[in-house]
Amino acid sequence: MGEKRFRQALARAQEQGKQVRFWWRDDDAVAPGPALDELIELARKYRVPVTLAVIPAPAGEALAERVRNEPMVSCALHGWSHENHAGAGEKKQELGAHRAASDVLGELSIGLTKLESLFGPSFHPMLVPPWNRISPALVPHLSGIGIRALSVFGAERPDAALPLFNTHVDVMDWHGTRGGRDAAMLFDELADWMERDWPLIGLLTHHLVHDDAAWQFLDRLFCLTGEHPACIWLGCEVLMTACEG
Ligand SMILES: [Zn+2]
Numbered sequence: 001m002g003e004k005r006f007r008q009a010l011a012r013a014q015e016q017g018k019q020v021r022f023w024w025r026d027d028d029a030v031a032p033g034p035a036l037d038e039l040i041e042l043a044r045k046y047r048v049p050v051t052l053a054v055i056p057a058p059a060g061e062a063l064a065e066r067v068r069n070e071p072m073v074s075c076a077l078h079g080w081s082h083e084n085h086a087g088a089g090e091k092k093q094e095l096g097a098h099r100a101a102s103d104v105l106g107e108l109s110i111g112l113t114k115l116e117s118l119f120g121p122s123f124h125p126m127l128v129p130p131w132n133r134i135s136p137a138l139v140p141h142l143s144g145i146g147i148r149a150l151s152v153f154g155a156e157r158p159d160a161a162l163p164l165f166n167t168h169v170d171v172m173d174w175h176g177t178r179g180g181r182d183a184a185m186l187f188d189e190l191a192d193w194m195e196r197d198w199p200l201i202g203l204l205t206h207h208l209v210h211d212d213a214a215w216q217f218l219d220r221l222f223c224l225t226g227e228h229p230a231c232i233w234l235g236c237e238v239l240m241t242a243c244e245g
Pocket of ligand 1 (some may be wrong): 130
């Protein structure tokens with residue numbers, strides 16, 4: 001159970017000569033602040049690369065300035081303004097079928113250009129839909145506006161029109177305490193994906209709402225995995241090389 005089981009899964013991977021591949025996505029960055037500082041500090045401490053899903057409409061030069069010389073940080077596109085266009089009683093969506101596809105794609109295209117100019121080489125054209133939801137009808141059109149990969153939550157669909165790099169384990173308890181979830185449960189979920197030999201396991205965080213439990217879990221996870229010979233944490237730029245050519 002929990003951390004012990006996770007450590008056993010790591011040891012087993014090592015015995016079998018396997019390397020577990022992880023990546024870390026953190027959502028909703030718009031501006032620098034103490035929580036972002038803490039996130040970057042963790043990334044630096046354990047040399048674990050983090051992909052910030054940046055909301056382009058409100059993001060500005062201050063965020064770009066903060067991450068400019070941080071080699072552990074890269075950025076991806078988190079919708080346009082993170083605005084919900086779904087009706088009452090529906091699950092929240094910015095990129096749903098509620099508006100004309102041309103309007104949604106137009107906003108994403110503006111967002112992409114904005115983040116490219118703000119972040120330069122640390123930005124990668126990966127789309128992270130707000131609330132991890134996007135209308136399936138939009139996906140085939142994303143490559144036409146320069147988006148090269150998509151990242152949502154859960155097991156990757158095998159038939160996606162774009163390369164998918166999903167997240168699989170969410171640190172936050174959105175429906176209960178709205179704080180960090182129980183560490184034992186998180187370690188169990190990670191061990192579940194490892195036991196399925198999942199090719200790339202994505203960790204999802206939201207630095208702006210982390211409580212002590214969330215930060216402590218991340219510190220422990222990176223302490224266990226950051227230098228473990230059976231693990232590798234991959235940055236967005238490494239994932240994206242799979243989308244080129
Ligand atoms: Zn978000």
